Protein backbone atom coordinates (compact mmCIF):
# COMPACT_ATOMS: atom_id res chain seq x y z
CA UNK A 623 0.00 0.00 0.00
CA UNK A 624 1.41 3.40 -0.97
CA UNK A 625 1.79 5.65 2.07
CA UNK A 626 0.58 9.25 1.83
CA UNK A 627 3.35 11.61 0.80
CA UNK A 628 3.18 14.71 2.97
CA UNK A 629 5.00 17.82 1.79
CA UNK A 630 4.07 20.55 4.25
CA UNK A 631 4.47 21.08 7.99
CA UNK A 632 0.78 22.01 8.21
CA UNK A 633 -0.41 18.73 6.67
CA UNK A 634 2.01 16.77 8.82
CA UNK A 635 0.80 18.50 11.99
CA UNK A 636 -2.82 17.78 11.04
CA UNK A 637 -1.96 14.09 10.75
CA UNK A 638 0.18 13.68 13.87
CA UNK A 639 -2.22 15.65 16.10
CA UNK A 640 -4.82 12.89 15.88
CA UNK A 641 -2.27 10.18 16.65
CA UNK A 642 -0.87 12.05 19.63
CA UNK A 643 -4.37 12.72 21.00
CA UNK A 644 -5.15 9.01 20.72
CA UNK A 645 -2.02 8.28 22.79
CA UNK A 646 -0.25 6.54 19.90
CA UNK A 647 3.56 6.56 19.76
CA UNK A 648 5.22 8.00 16.67
CA UNK A 649 8.43 6.41 15.36
CA UNK A 650 10.45 8.40 12.84
CA UNK A 651 13.10 7.22 10.39
CA UNK A 652 14.99 10.28 9.12
CA UNK A 653 16.63 9.71 5.72
CA UNK A 654 17.95 11.59 2.72
CA UNK A 655 16.30 9.07 0.41
CA UNK A 656 17.97 6.67 -2.07
CA UNK A 657 16.70 4.00 0.30
CA UNK A 658 18.55 0.69 0.60
CA UNK A 659 18.17 -2.34 2.84
CA UNK A 660 19.98 -0.51 5.66
CA UNK A 661 17.22 2.12 5.73
CA UNK A 662 14.56 -0.56 5.37
CA UNK A 663 15.92 -2.35 8.45
CA UNK A 664 15.35 0.89 10.38
CA UNK A 665 11.79 1.04 9.07
CA UNK A 666 11.18 -2.58 10.15
CA UNK A 667 12.48 -1.78 13.64
CA UNK A 668 10.34 1.36 13.79
CA UNK A 669 7.26 -0.69 12.84
CA UNK A 670 8.01 -3.14 15.68
CA UNK A 671 8.47 -0.44 18.30
CA UNK A 672 5.96 2.30 17.39
CA UNK A 673 2.21 2.64 16.78
CA UNK A 674 2.77 5.01 13.84
CA UNK A 675 5.76 5.30 11.54
CA UNK A 676 6.88 8.30 9.51
CA UNK A 677 9.81 8.06 7.08
CA UNK A 678 11.29 11.46 6.25
CA UNK A 679 13.14 12.16 3.00
CA UNK A 680 15.06 15.42 2.80
CA UNK A 681 18.48 15.97 1.20
CA UNK A 682 19.68 18.49 3.74
CA UNK A 683 21.87 21.18 2.14
CA UNK A 684 23.15 22.32 5.53
CA UNK A 685 25.10 19.13 6.12
CA UNK A 686 27.02 19.19 2.83
CA UNK A 687 30.27 21.13 2.81
CA UNK A 688 30.84 20.42 -0.88
CA UNK A 689 28.27 21.77 -3.40
CA UNK A 690 29.19 19.08 -5.93
CA UNK A 691 28.54 16.35 -3.36
CA UNK A 692 25.09 17.87 -2.69
CA UNK A 693 24.34 18.08 -6.40
CA UNK A 694 25.42 14.47 -7.05
CA UNK A 695 23.52 13.02 -4.09
CA UNK A 696 21.07 10.45 -5.53
CA UNK A 697 17.40 11.53 -5.53
CA UNK A 698 14.96 8.68 -6.11
CA UNK A 699 11.66 9.64 -4.45
CA UNK A 700 9.39 7.50 -6.63
CA UNK A 701 11.55 4.42 -6.18
CA UNK A 702 11.82 5.11 -2.43
CA UNK A 703 8.03 5.24 -2.04
CA UNK A 704 7.76 1.94 -3.89
CA UNK A 705 10.33 0.28 -1.61
CA UNK A 706 8.35 1.41 1.44
CA UNK A 707 5.07 -0.10 0.20
CA UNK A 708 5.57 -3.48 1.87
CA UNK A 709 6.13 -1.86 5.28
CA UNK A 710 2.79 -0.01 5.26
CA UNK A 711 4.21 3.09 6.93
CA UNK A 712 1.77 5.81 7.95
CA UNK A 713 3.40 8.72 6.12
CA UNK A 714 6.39 9.68 4.00
CA UNK A 715 7.33 13.26 4.82
CA UNK A 716 9.12 14.97 1.92
CA UNK A 717 9.52 18.67 2.78
CA UNK A 718 11.25 21.06 0.39
CA UNK A 719 13.92 23.59 1.33
CA UNK A 720 11.34 26.32 2.01
CA UNK A 721 9.44 24.11 4.49
CA UNK A 722 12.62 23.27 6.33
CA UNK A 723 14.50 26.57 6.10
CA UNK A 724 12.02 29.40 5.45
CA UNK A 725 13.29 32.88 4.63
CA UNK A 726 15.17 34.39 7.54
CA UNK A 727 16.03 31.02 9.09
CA UNK A 728 18.83 31.83 11.53
CA UNK A 729 19.23 29.06 14.11
CA UNK A 730 21.91 26.39 14.34
CA UNK A 731 22.01 23.46 16.74
CA UNK A 732 25.60 22.64 17.60
CA UNK A 733 26.93 19.77 19.72
CA UNK A 734 30.39 20.27 21.25
CA UNK A 735 33.18 17.74 21.65
CA UNK A 736 31.81 14.68 19.86
CA UNK A 737 31.74 16.64 16.62
CA UNK A 738 35.38 17.80 16.58
CA UNK A 739 36.76 14.43 15.49
CA UNK A 740 36.33 11.85 12.68
CA UNK A 741 33.88 13.19 10.05
CA UNK A 742 33.47 16.42 12.04
CA UNK A 743 37.17 17.19 11.61
CA UNK A 744 37.00 16.63 7.85
CA UNK A 745 33.60 18.07 6.95
CA UNK A 746 33.30 21.60 8.33
CA UNK A 747 29.79 22.31 9.64
CA UNK A 748 28.49 18.84 8.78
CA UNK A 749 27.25 17.93 12.25
CA UNK A 750 25.76 21.38 12.85
CA UNK A 751 23.72 20.73 9.72
CA UNK A 752 22.72 17.26 10.91
CA UNK A 753 21.84 18.39 14.45
CA UNK A 754 19.80 21.33 13.14
CA UNK A 755 17.75 19.33 10.64
CA UNK A 756 17.23 16.39 13.01
CA UNK A 757 15.97 18.73 15.75
CA UNK A 758 13.50 20.18 13.26
CA UNK A 759 12.43 16.75 11.99
CA UNK A 760 11.87 15.56 15.58
CA UNK A 761 9.68 18.54 16.41
CA UNK A 762 7.84 18.66 13.07
CA UNK A 763 6.94 14.96 13.27
CA UNK A 764 6.21 14.95 17.06
CA UNK A 765 8.53 11.94 17.27
CA UNK A 766 8.55 9.72 20.37
CA UNK A 767 11.18 7.39 18.94
CA UNK A 768 13.74 7.86 16.17
CA UNK A 769 15.81 5.23 14.39
CA UNK A 770 19.40 5.69 13.20
CA UNK A 771 21.94 3.25 11.76
CA UNK A 772 25.22 2.43 13.49
CA UNK A 773 26.86 2.80 10.07
CA UNK A 774 26.93 6.53 10.95
CA UNK A 775 28.02 5.84 14.52
CA UNK A 776 29.30 9.34 15.19
CA UNK A 777 26.00 10.79 13.94
CA UNK A 778 24.11 8.39 16.21
CA UNK A 779 26.11 9.53 19.27
CA UNK A 780 25.72 13.21 18.32
CA UNK A 781 21.93 12.83 17.94
CA UNK A 782 21.69 10.95 21.26
CA UNK A 783 23.63 13.67 23.04
CA UNK A 784 21.54 16.42 21.42
CA UNK A 785 18.21 14.73 22.25
CA UNK A 786 19.33 14.35 25.86
CA UNK A 787 20.80 17.84 26.23
CA UNK A 788 17.77 19.57 24.72
CA UNK A 789 15.16 17.40 26.51
CA UNK A 790 13.56 16.59 23.19
CA UNK A 791 11.69 13.63 24.68
CA UNK A 792 12.72 11.38 21.81
CA UNK A 793 14.17 7.91 22.41
CA UNK A 794 17.02 7.48 19.91
CA UNK A 795 17.32 3.84 18.84
CA UNK A 796 20.59 2.68 17.22
CA UNK A 797 20.32 -0.20 14.72
CA UNK A 798 23.12 -2.45 13.37
CA UNK A 799 24.87 -1.72 10.07
CA UNK A 800 23.51 -3.76 7.16
CA UNK A 801 26.18 -5.05 4.78
CA UNK A 802 26.40 -6.35 1.25
CA UNK A 803 27.47 -10.01 0.85
CA UNK A 804 31.12 -8.95 0.47
CA UNK A 805 31.06 -6.87 3.68
CA UNK A 806 30.65 -3.38 2.17
CA UNK A 807 28.40 -1.31 4.45
CA UNK A 808 25.21 -0.33 2.65
CA UNK A 809 25.13 3.35 1.79
CA UNK A 810 23.29 5.56 -0.67
CA UNK A 811 26.73 6.65 -1.89
CA UNK A 812 27.50 3.12 -3.13
CA UNK A 813 25.22 3.98 -6.07
CA UNK A 814 27.89 6.44 -7.21
CA UNK A 815 30.53 3.70 -7.62
CA UNK A 816 31.30 2.13 -11.02
CA UNK A 817 31.13 -1.69 -11.11
CA UNK A 818 34.89 -1.92 -10.83
CA UNK A 819 35.12 0.56 -7.94
CA UNK A 820 32.20 -1.17 -6.23
CA UNK A 821 33.97 -4.54 -6.26
CA UNK A 822 37.20 -2.99 -4.93
CA UNK A 823 35.38 -1.11 -2.17
CA UNK A 824 34.83 -4.27 -0.11
CA UNK A 825 38.54 -4.11 0.85
CA UNK A 826 37.67 -1.41 3.39
CA UNK A 827 35.66 -3.76 5.57
CA UNK A 828 38.07 -6.68 5.03
CA UNK A 829 41.03 -4.59 6.23
CA UNK A 830 39.05 -3.28 9.20
CA UNK A 831 37.96 -6.79 10.25
CA UNK A 832 41.58 -7.97 10.24
CA UNK A 833 42.65 -4.92 12.23
CA UNK A 834 39.86 -5.46 14.79
CA UNK A 835 40.93 -9.06 15.27
CA UNK A 836 44.54 -8.05 15.91
CA UNK A 837 43.48 -5.20 18.22
CA UNK A 838 41.35 -7.57 20.28
CA UNK A 839 44.38 -9.83 20.64
CA UNK A 840 46.26 -6.90 22.19
CA UNK A 841 48.02 -5.22 19.23
CA UNK A 842 48.59 -1.45 19.22
CA UNK A 843 46.90 0.32 16.31
CA UNK A 844 50.05 2.22 15.31
CA UNK A 845 51.73 -1.11 14.56
CA UNK A 846 48.87 -2.15 12.25
CA UNK A 847 48.42 1.05 10.27
CA UNK A 848 51.26 0.77 7.72
CA UNK A 849 50.09 -2.61 6.41
CA UNK A 850 46.40 -1.63 6.55
CA UNK A 851 47.04 1.54 4.54
CA UNK A 852 49.16 -0.35 2.01
CA UNK A 853 46.34 -2.88 1.51
CA UNK A 854 43.81 -0.11 0.97
CA UNK A 855 46.07 1.61 -1.54
CA UNK A 856 46.60 -1.69 -3.37
CA UNK A 857 42.82 -2.14 -3.58
CA UNK A 858 42.50 1.26 -5.25
CA UNK A 859 41.60 3.52 -2.32
CA UNK A 860 42.92 7.07 -2.56
CA UNK A 861 42.94 9.53 0.35
CA UNK A 862 42.15 8.16 3.79
CA UNK A 863 40.52 10.80 5.99
CA UNK A 864 40.89 8.64 9.09
CA UNK A 865 41.51 5.08 10.25
CA UNK A 866 41.30 5.22 14.03
CA UNK A 867 40.09 3.39 17.13
CA UNK A 868 37.91 5.43 19.47
CA UNK A 869 35.86 4.72 22.59
CA UNK A 870 32.13 4.17 22.06
CA UNK A 871 30.74 6.82 24.39
CA UNK A 872 33.08 9.80 24.11
CA UNK A 873 34.86 8.94 20.85
CA UNK A 874 38.22 9.37 22.59
CA UNK A 875 41.21 8.16 20.56
CA UNK A 876 42.83 5.02 22.01
CA UNK A 877 45.76 2.89 20.91
CA UNK A 878 44.83 -0.48 22.45
CA UNK A 879 41.46 -2.16 22.95
CA UNK A 880 41.35 -1.73 26.71
CA UNK A 881 37.75 -0.42 26.86
CA UNK A 882 34.62 -0.67 24.66
CA UNK A 883 35.66 0.85 21.35
CA UNK A 884 35.15 0.88 17.60
CA UNK A 885 37.42 1.14 14.62
CA UNK A 886 36.41 4.01 12.34
CA UNK A 887 37.41 4.64 8.73
CA UNK A 888 36.67 7.15 5.98
CA UNK A 889 38.42 6.70 2.64
CA UNK A 890 37.91 7.64 -0.98
CA UNK A 891 37.25 5.04 -3.67
CA UNK A 892 37.23 6.54 -7.18
CA UNK A 893 36.31 9.94 -5.71
CA UNK A 894 33.45 8.59 -3.55
CA UNK A 895 33.87 9.03 0.20
CA UNK A 896 33.03 5.79 2.00
CA UNK A 897 32.77 5.45 5.77
CA UNK A 898 32.54 2.41 8.01
CA UNK A 899 32.97 1.45 11.65
CA UNK A 900 33.08 -1.87 13.49
CA UNK A 901 33.07 -3.03 17.06
CA UNK A 902 36.45 -3.94 18.59
CA UNK A 903 35.90 -6.42 21.44
CA UNK A 904 37.93 -5.51 24.54
CA UNK A 905 41.24 -7.39 24.90
CA UNK A 906 40.84 -10.14 27.51
Ligand code: PAF
Nearest residue numbers: 652653654682752755774
Ligand atom coordinates in the same frame (compact mmCIF):
# COMPACT_ATOMS: atom_id res chain seq x y z
O1 PAF B 1 21.88 9.88 7.93
C1 PAF B 1 21.27 10.64 7.15
O2 PAF B 1 20.75 10.23 6.13
C2 PAF B 1 21.18 12.12 7.47
O3 PAF B 1 22.33 12.57 8.07
C3 PAF B 1 19.93 12.48 8.32
C4 PAF B 1 20.00 11.84 9.69
C5 PAF B 1 18.67 12.05 7.60
C6 PAF B 1 19.87 14.00 8.53
O4 PAF B 1 19.76 14.67 7.32
